[in-house]
Structure formats: C-alpha cells, structure tokens
Amino acid sequence: MQLKNTLAFAKEMDKADPLGKYRSEFIIPEMNGKPVIYFTGNSLGLQPRRTSNFVNEIMSDWASLGVEGHFKADKPWWDYHERLAAPLAKIVGAKTGEVTVMNTLTVNLHLLMVSFYRPEKGKFKILCEEKAFPSDQYMLKSQVRFHGFDPEEALVEVKKREGEHQWQTEDFLDAIEEHKDELALVLIGGVNYYNGQVMDMAAITRKAREHGITVGWDLAHAAGNIDLQLHDWDVDFAAWCSYKYMNSGPGNLSGVFVHERYHNRTDIPRFEGWWGTKKETRFLMKPEFEPMPNAEAWQLSNAPVISMAPYLASLTMFEEVSMKALRAKSEKLTGYLEFILKEVEREVGGNFEIITPKNARGCQLSVLLHGEGKTLFDYLMSQGVVPDWREPNVIRLAPVPFYNSFEDMFRFGEILKKGILK
Template sequence: MQFENTLAFAQNLDAEDPLRKYRDEFHFPKVNGKPVIYFTGNSLGLQPKRTQKYIDEVMTDWSELAVEGHFRADKPWWDYHERLAAPLAKVVGAKTEEVSVMNTLTVNLHLLMVSFYRPTAKRFKILCEEKAFPSDQYMLQSQLRFHGLNPETAIVEVKKRDGEHFWRTEDVLAKIGEVGDELALVLIGGVNYYNGQVFDMEKITKAGKSVGAFVGWDLAHGVGNVALKLHDWNVDFAAWCSYKYMNSGPGNASGVFINEKYLDKKDIPRFEGWWGTKKEIRFLMKPEFEPMPNADAWQISNAPVLSVAPYLASLEMFEEVGMKSLIEKRIKIVAYLEFILQEIDRQTDGSFEIITPKDRGCQISVFLHGQGKSLFDYLLKNGVITDWREPNVIRLAPAPFYCSYEDMYRFGQILKQGISRK
C-alpha cells in the first residue's frame, strides 16, 4: 500500500479498519480535555470498559456469599483461573493443559527455574541476551548465587555487533554452539523491551535443545503482540505478564506455559503448594502432594480472583477478535507509523533514528539526535503518552485494539512541532 501523510488518508484507513469498534471498548486518559494518543501499551495497556463488570461480579459475590463464593458464585472462585487457560492457549500457541495463570512474572520465572535449571559440575551455564530486562538479570544472578555459582562465569550474554542496535539470529545460534554441553539453560526475552525486536524463537529453541539445554522464554512483550507457537516449537517453558498488550491492569496475574512432556509427573523438581494438588482431593487435606495433571501443578496458592478477573475480561475480547486479526492490524498500523516517522525525519533534517529492526512486533523505538527528554515532556504536554528510556530513546507501541491510524497522523504533526520548536 502507498501511504500518505494526510489526515484524510488516515481517516480512510480507520473507516476500513475491521477492529475500529474496539477503540470504544477502552477508557482513555485525557490531556487538555481530549483523549490522549496512547503509545505505552507495551508498558501498561488501557483499561477495557468491560473490566468493571467482571470486578463488580466478584465484589457482589463476596458481599452476598462471603466464603461460599468459592463454590456458589456464578463463576466459582476455587476454579476461576481455569476459565483463562483455553483462550490463553490460543494466544500463545499451546494446548490448554500447558497453560496456567498464577502469581506475577518474575515470581513465576523463579518457580520455573526450580524445574528447568538443574546445574551440574559440567552443565551449568545460562545464555541470555545482552542487557536483558533488569528483573531477568536479577533473577538469573540470584538463582546462580543460590546454587553456589558465580554469575560472572555462569551467565553467557549474546551481544549486538558493534554499531548495530539489534541482535543477529546467527550470532545467537553460534553462541549456543560455542557453549555446547556446558549450556544448561537458554532464557531470553522473546520480544526485546528496549528496541522491540522479535527473536527467532523457533530457531533458537531448536538450537538450544540440540545441545541438551532447556529453553525458556520471557514473553512479557510477546504475548498478545506476536504470533506464538510454543507447543509446536517444543519450548520447555515460558512466562509472561498480563498488563501490557493483554490489558489486565497494573501488576496483575502472570501466565505460564509448561510443555506437556513435563505434566502429570510427581518426580519433577518443583516448589509445591496446596493449589497444585489434584482438585478432586484438595479438600481431603492429605499429607502427600498429588499434582494436577496440567500446568496448574505449578500453582502454590489459590488464585487471586480480583487480579484474575480483569484478565478474563480482556481475554474475552481476544476470543472475539483472534490473534490473526490483531496481528494483521498491528503490521499495518506499525508500518504506517514507520512511514510517518520517516516523513517527519525527512522534514526535520534527520532528527532521530529508528533502532527497531524489521523483525518486530507492535513497537518502534526511536533514538533522538540532538533532542533531550524535553521532547518527551513536550509530547506528554500535548496529549501523546510515550515511554522514555535512557539514554535518548522514545518507545512507541500502537496497540491494535485501541490505537487508530488518525492517532499516527496526529502524532506525526505534534512530533514535528516539538522538534521544530528549537
């Protein structure tokens, strides 16, 4: 398609957008009395309007049924989380039994490390990307220290090439081959939080497993954003948060994927708790743990229903739309944003540089030249919410559920004004 940097063209794209009605399904903050242009769904998704109904249901059941809400509520609390598994499995490319919802992201990564990081004297190294998200770095370092290992020698980072802003798949594969039978685990952010790059998860998983390592993925920026086939790719495990592209609310419940080959086993290393035992015998209070036959065996405590309810509300929309349609719009609206950025860059004599490669999801990261955080502040003052990352990067994520093509055009005009004001 030949894009145009005009309001009429953007409005025409919106008129043809099959997902346009979902914009009205979300609450938008306002600046100067007008809804913002929201580019930070990669940090916290907007609130779906239907979320309130799901929360109110739980609160009403609590007030009217109290403890009996566990069994007598319209959506009984004791198995509330099970309602999320089937729709989530479609989003991540898994079997329903391979998916569960529990805890929060880094907590789940720590718990999954119990099962999937089993260092030996020879096989103990962990491969990750250079400058992984800090929480992942802290998690890996603390796990290694817990095992009596030195993070400086046990963590192998795949670096970007000098002068480049992205990782090359061949470099990741080469590093896996280089570490070889010393490699215990590959754990990478499937979509990089900083530059928006989507790693070739299928190829990297195959390479990691070919040398005998476990392979897991942090999909905080991947779930609800890019096409995933965790089961078909033979991934061992994955975890993600739900409050970015999945719009479940700040800090809400995390999801996990555990490959079916590890399910229904009593002898797998795992930290265990009451809610992971078979539901049929859970209230018999037996002293011996008997695991659920699915990923719920990794649950420790009963689900935080008030946290899970907004996730279920959002998943209802994912069921209605489907990942295929979301990805189709994501590709088109991100391409239009890139076109707008290139037009503005040309008109402002090269004021910034796009550092996101073509292997991308919903995010474009822009490195500013000769502009400081004052440009970020200008955008915010004029109704554009973006994300600032040091030293000089603005992240833009036009989530397809609620961002419009007109947003992209209007952002371009505000960006041009902000750069030109100097």
C-alpha cells in the same frame, strides 16, 4: 497502498479498519478534554470498559455469598483460573493444559527455575541476551548464586555486534554451539523491551533442544503482541505478565507455559502448594502431594480471583478478535507510523533512526533521536502524547491494535513537527 500524511487518509484507514470499533471498548485518558495519543501499551495497557463488570461480579458474590462464593458463584472461585487457560493457550500457541495463571512474572520465573534450572558441575551455565530486562538479570544472578556459582562465570550473554542495534540470530546459535557442553539453560526475552526486536524463538529453541539444553522464554513483551507457537516450537517453559498488551491492570497476574512432556510426573523438583494438588482430592486435606496432570501442578495458592477478573475480561476480547487479525492491524499501524516519521524528517528535518528491525517487530518502534534530547519527549508529553523515554535518547512508541488508531499516528506526526521546530 500509497500512504499519505493527511488527516483525510488516516480517517479513511480508520473507517476501513475491521477492529476500529474496539477503540471504544477502552477508557482512553484525556488531556485538556481530548484523548491522549497513548503509545505505552508495552508498559501498561489501557483499561477495557468491560473490566469493572467482571470485578464487580466477584465483589457482589463476595458480599452476598461469603465463603460459599468458592462453589456457588456464577463463576465459582475455586476453578476460576480454568476459564483463562483456553483463550490464553490460543494466544501463546499451546495446548490448554500447558497454560495456567498464577503469581506475577518474576515470581513465576523463579518458581519455574526450581524445576528447569538443574545445574551440575561442568554444566551450570545460562545463556541469555546482553542487557536483559533488569528484573531478569537480577533473577538469573540470584538463581546462579543460590546454586553456589559465580554469575560472572555462569552467565553467557550474547551481545549485539559492534555498531549494530539488533541481535543477529546466528550469534545466539553460535553461542549455543560453543557452550553446548556447559549450558544447563537458555532463557531469553522473546521480544526485547528496549529495541522491540522479536527474537527467532523457533530457531533458538530448536538449536538448544538439539543438544538437550532446556529452553525458557520471558514473554513479557511478546504475549498478546506477536504470533507465538510455544508447543510446536518445543519450548520447555515460558512466563509472561498480563498488564501490557493483555490489559489486565497494573502489576497483575502472570501466565505460565509448561510443555506437556513434564505433566503428570512426580520426579520433577518443584516448590509445591495446595492448589497444585489434584482437584478431585484437594479438599480431602491429604498430607501427600498429588500433582495436577497439567501446568496447574505448579500452582501454589488459592486463585486470587479479584486479580483474575480483569484478565478474564480482557481475554474475552481476544476471543472475539484473533491474534491473526490483531497482527494484521499492528503491521499496518507500525508501517504507517514509520511512514509518518520519515515524512516528518523530510518536511522539517530531524534524524530519527528506528532501531527496531523491520522484519522482526511487533507493536513497538524504538526510535533513536539523533541530535534531540529529553526536551522533545517532554514537549510530546505536554501535548497529550504518551510515549516512553529510555536513556540515552530513545523514544519507544507502541501503537496497540486494540485501541490505537491511524488518526493517532497522523496527529502524533503533527505534534512531533511542532516539537522539532519549537
């Protein structure tokens, strides 16, 4: 298709978009009476209109039923979390029993590390990417110290090559091979938050598993964004947040994946709690912990259903729209956005370097603004564009297929031109 930098072309693309109707399913913030161009779904997804109904349902049940809502609500609270597992399993490529929802992302990574980071003398190192998201860095260093090791020695950070903005998969594979006798764990972000690069999770997992090394993935920027096949890739464990591409609300709950080979085992070290015990005997208040025969064995507490309700609301839309359809639109949106950026360069100058690799990206384009500073970002914000700024001079743009339009991409280009000429 011949792309065109015109409003008419963008409107035609929106008219032909089979997912275009979902834009109206979201509440888009406004500035000066016009919807903003929202590019930060990689930080916080927009609110679906149906969310309030799901939350209000629980509030109403709480008001009318009190504690009996656990068993007598239309969606009983005691098994509310089970409703999220099947749609989530489709999104991350898992079996239903391999997925559950609990806590928040870094909390879950810490809890999973109890089971899956089992360092020994001589085999205690963790392989990760250089400059992982700060929360992951803090989590990894604190786990290493907790076990009595020095992070400087225990963390193997795979760096980008000199002068490059992306990681090379071969460098991860080579690092695993080099340190195979010392590695207790490989734990990497599936999509890097800064440059938007999608890691080759299948290849990295396969290499680590060949040497009997446990593999986990932080999927904060991957879940609901890219195609995932956690079960088939033979991943040991993974966790993700729900408030970015899955639109469940600020700071909301996290999903976890635990491969079925670890289910129904009592020999796995785990921090345990009431909601991880067998459902059938949970209310017998037995002193012995009997784990659920699935990922729910890692749960600790009574399901926080008011937090789960927005997540379930969003997942109903993922059930209506497959990840395949979302990815198809996402590729078109990012492709059109890339075209617009190049057209702006051609028409008015500027030097935009997209540091997100074209063959390994999801919704996000990270753009290095050569010769431009934060004043351009501030101008965009003042004109109703909501991107994200990362030092020293990178703007992250994440057009989300559920609610961003092709017209958004065109309008952004027009505002960007004015900002450069300003």
